[in-house]
Amino acid sequence: MTAELRLDLAALEHNTELMARWCRERDLELCPHIKTTMTREIVERQLAAGAWGVTVATVDQAEVALEWGVRRIMIANEVVDEAGLARIRAWLETVAGLELYAFTDSAxxxxxxVAALEGVRTPLRLLVDVGAEGCRTGVRSAGAASALGRAVATAPGCVTLAGVAAYEGVRPNRRDPATLAAVTGHCRTAAEAFRALAPLVTAGPPVFTIGGSAFPDLAADACREPGERSPGREPVRVLRSGCYVTHDHGTYQQVTPVPGLRPALTVRAVVVSVPEPGLAVVGAGKRELPHDAGLPVLVGPPGAAGTATQIFDHHLVLTDASGLAVGDVVQLGISHPCSAFDKWPEIGVVAPDGSVHETWRPRFRPGG
Structure with a gap:
């Protein structure tokens, strides 16, 4: 057999309902970041569980979401290229009921x-992106966010100020005191910017959104900080978590504060060589397995043991291996689901009895 990505359907549906309930209990809307999976059957389950909309990372992913019928889409990124803005303009002109958000962090x-969208029928809703020093996109202070937000609020009507966005995952996925303090400080900076800008939002309730895959508890705390509460102006507090839906056997299992999430992904592969005592080589590597957030872990078969220590293009080396022979089928738990789905054109969906009863196909680009 060749290697195969498998998805435990019961675990996925459990995680979907669990996270939806976790957000409801905290008065948060969930706008899942579907770049994790880009799989229609998963996204439809998230929407059916009450998701406010979907988050994407690219214009291509936004187009796929549109093809799936989604009409509230948040592009968690700055769109500044002419081609991307031209596609957005076409959607705003032609797609009925579209509520489209994007991030901005500079004049x-x-x-x-503004230049690309001048005169467009439906405005693009812009969220001022608040970042952290030395990290990813986003203005670096609440003051800079306020200044940019005022500029958006007074810009021509082709864009409109929708609120403030932040991403707390720019810090390492650890829960040591220094990291938690840094994440908390970043979230509070975003909350300060939101309090300053919320009164300037005129197109619907002001939106305050934070990522929330690694630190949803800290994001939720920041979202609960006081905001404008006049009638009809209650802020919409939005979590953009994505990885919860399949969870993992690595980085998110170690860091999540949400109890009860279950790993839903494994990769099945074959032991192709046992060239030395205590060493086994599995026929799956960088092309099949995520490895940016830790190497896979051996989760089956029962009684087998081994630790992944090296990964090559199509091979994974297990040391301290026992209970494994050439031809054995192993199950590997992965770390970081965002780096799993894009490696596989097909996913085997596993029923409770262990049988693969469906095949799902991720789509990261339109027209696929």
């Missing part, structure tokens, strides 16, 4: 959006 990016 230059704002000017490019």
């Amino acid at each position: 230059v990016g704002l000017a490019r959006a």
